[in-house]
Amino acid sequence: MIKESQATPPTKKEELYYLSPCKPLNTSLYEDKDNEEDYCAENTYVLQQLAADDEKNELLNATFSLGSSENIDNPHAPLLLTLNAGTDKQGETHQTKFTFICDKDSEEKKKPTFKSYEKGILEVEWKTPHACGEKYGEPDENNGGRGGFTKFLTIFLILILTYLGIGAAYNYHVYRAQGWDLIPNRDFWRDVPYLISDMFKYLARAFHGGRGYSGV
Incomplete structure (x- = not known):
């Protein structure tokens, strides 16, 4: 989860982002029983909650779209993961872009970093040793x-x-x-x-x- 706060006088808006790039979120954890319109839909990978005024639970329903062909030549290049096709209540399309960066010294449980959220595009950076690839050479047929x-x-x-x-x-x-x-x-x-x-x-x-x- 990423928590981002913004000052919006006279109130303060908090944005909570629940991220699960590997599998859908557990929808039962984010349901609002008092408001049927505010809920976490099935097959949701990224959920945005806005804690300001009357806004809450803006869903980013997404499907996977892997990218970055440079990883073929550079095993330690950033891995880009785009979640798209999310739509909010107003019909605006959203995207979530993950950038996984190789960091062998980083802790495995280190949290992702919020980069920006503009025009419906959420950008997240995640430093993790799991993004470090290994390029294998050609097998030795003689051995x-x-x-x-x-x-x-x-x-x-x-x-x-x-x-x-x-x-x-x-x-x-x-x-x-x-x-x-x-x-x-x-x-x-x-x-x-x-x-x-x-x-x-x-x-x-x-x-x-x-x-x-x-x-x-």
Whole structure:
């Protein structure tokens, strides 16, 4: 919320601006039960309340319109957000223009700053670290596959070590095994080198189209 006061002798006018650029305001919080004409309409993003004379609850019903193409080249350039199509009781069209400025040192809960309100256009400036973008470079195609293979190998090794650790603990507590007997499925692992050797021999014969008999 932004509160702006102006001296209008013999009275003092206060302008309250309720801002919600991300989602519509909660309409139930701004209803005036004594005056049916003064209320917060559905899908309202910016609400102006005038506390002077008989004026109150001038609504700015709005839709989003994003802008500023310079953000493509400069990730820290101000982000402009325009809310338009708002109409008051007199049929005058209104706009609300947000300028989000990158400020990494600013507190996240820092309030926006009122800039001006002229001819139905409300201008608000908001310094926030959330407006600071980050420009990413082109991806390195050479590291893409290598990174994926490294992740796969790491996960595979972790699974193997987990399997061996759980199997060794099981053999120790159940069978009181020691030494090489702790290895789970020891006979299988002992035969692994021979299985790999036979597999390569089979692939070699299939690749070269070997025929006939092999020596015994």
